[in-house]
Amino acid sequence: MAKSMSLLWGAGSPPCWRVMITLEEKRLQGYKRKLLSFQKGEHKSQEVLELNPRGQLPAFRHGDVVVNESTAACLYLENRFQSQGNRLIPDSPAEQALVFQRMMEGLTLTDRLNSVIYYDLLVPEEERHDSTLKRSKETLSTELQLWEGYLQNVWSISNHTPVSLRLTASALFPMWSFIQTLSAGRFPKLAKYYSLLKERPSIKASWPPQWMSSRQGYGVLKDL
Amino acid sequence: MAKSMSLLWGAGSPPCWRVMITLEEKRLQGYKRKLLSFQKGEHKSQEVLELNPRGQLPAFRHGDVVVNESTAACLYLENRFQSQGNRLIPDSPAEQALVFQRMMEGLTLTDRLNSVIYYDLLVPEEERHDSTLKRSKETLSTELQLWEGYLQNVWSISNHTPVSLRLTASALFPMWSFIQTLSAGRFPKLAKYYSLLKERPSIKASWPPQWMSSRQGYGVLKDL
Structure with missing residues (x-):
């Protein structure tokens, strides 16, 4: 499943790391990952803007689903893969x-x-x-x-x-x-x-x- | 169920109204509601601080559950009352x-x-x-x-x-x-x-x- 996922990310960005931790918790390893440079302005590149019109990282895709806000991505991943890896939202x-x-x-x-x-x-x-x-x-x-x-x-x-x-x-x-x-x-x-x-x-x-x-x-x- | 809910709110506050709209969507009418005055500093009163240490409105309680961040309250209400009122989070x-x-x-x-x-x-x-x-x-x-x-x-x-x-x-x-x-x-x-x-x-x-x-x-x- 994780092979249909891709993450454009930047080092030093808490929102990017937030998504990466969540992917690990849900045992969604093996996704396509590309490190971009904020210093070189790569977060404003066409590659990012096509996924994230704000020109921000992360830019995350799962199949046809694009979800870039890191908290939204965490909620999506937890709901979508509820029974896989660690449960991040409790039942009670x-x-x-x-x-x-x-x-x-x-x-x-x-x-x-x-x-x-x-x-x-x-x-x-x-x-x-x-x-x-x-x-x-x-x-x-x-x-x-x-x-x-x-x-x-x-x-x-x-x-x-x-x-x-x-x-x-x-x-x-x-x-x-x-x-x-x-x-x-x-x-x-x-x-x-x-x-x-x-x-x-x-x-x-x-x-x-x-x-x-x-x-x-x-x-x-x-x-x- | 809504009788065990209480909302301290302020007029003119988008976060308060956000929770009130969600309560209506979930058909949770009849909750206890108290309008406080920001001008009089009532959001910093002991009554609020006991529920919300930030001294902010809304301050929302459902039984023993206190959830004051308006977006968190919306997520909680939707999950807790999924089959009641309008579904606010779709299935797909x-x-x-x-x-x-x-x-x-x-x-x-x-x-x-x-x-x-x-x-x-x-x-x-x-x-x-x-x-x-x-x-x-x-x-x-x-x-x-x-x-x-x-x-x-x-x-x-x-x-x-x-x-x-x-x-x-x-x-x-x-x-x-x-x-x-x-x-x-x-x-x-x-x-x-x-x-x-x-x-x-x-x-x-x-x-x-x-x-x-x-x-x-x-x-x-x-x-x-």
């Missing part, structure tokens, strides 16, 4: 609600992380303000404290259900990997969750080359 | 992929709309730049043209399947309602889609009081 309505809730909250975390990490990249120099970045860091810090609180209960839940297998973890791990640059003293649960997830076979198998090989670029997160 | 994998894809893209549309409509509200005066707002308007205009293109095919799809019933429409309608202030000449398909959806019983029944009673505030969209 209460657990389902929690997975959907955290998955969507994860997008807020992503936005808040991006607005700090990529501030200089996203905002032209003449429009930058120290006060904006300071406020964004405060917002991110509050956000991370919220997740630190959520993770208080993960360990007890994981005694009963393999929550680390679930869609939330697959969808969020690429963001957690940025979070490794945070102070483990200030965010001990996040640090523990990160170290637990990074040993998962799906994550090891899909780890993009040169991902976070240098942490220098994320020094902006150190003083949160 | 290809259609499912499309619904998930547009649902997630809708969040990008929302962000881009918010960054224009709420620019003055979100950014302190001393950090505002005409160049930022101009760029945000250009990005929004490109985004809207993309959706205008997507809607080229809606009419043919709707001959076969009631796509207007689907989750994407429920999730997006509150945003479309802002879009009514756009030039129908420039975005004829969006205008047609809006006028088609606004007649749906679920949307009529849940229409928040004073929603868009004044269009003056959205004049910023007129010159897109």
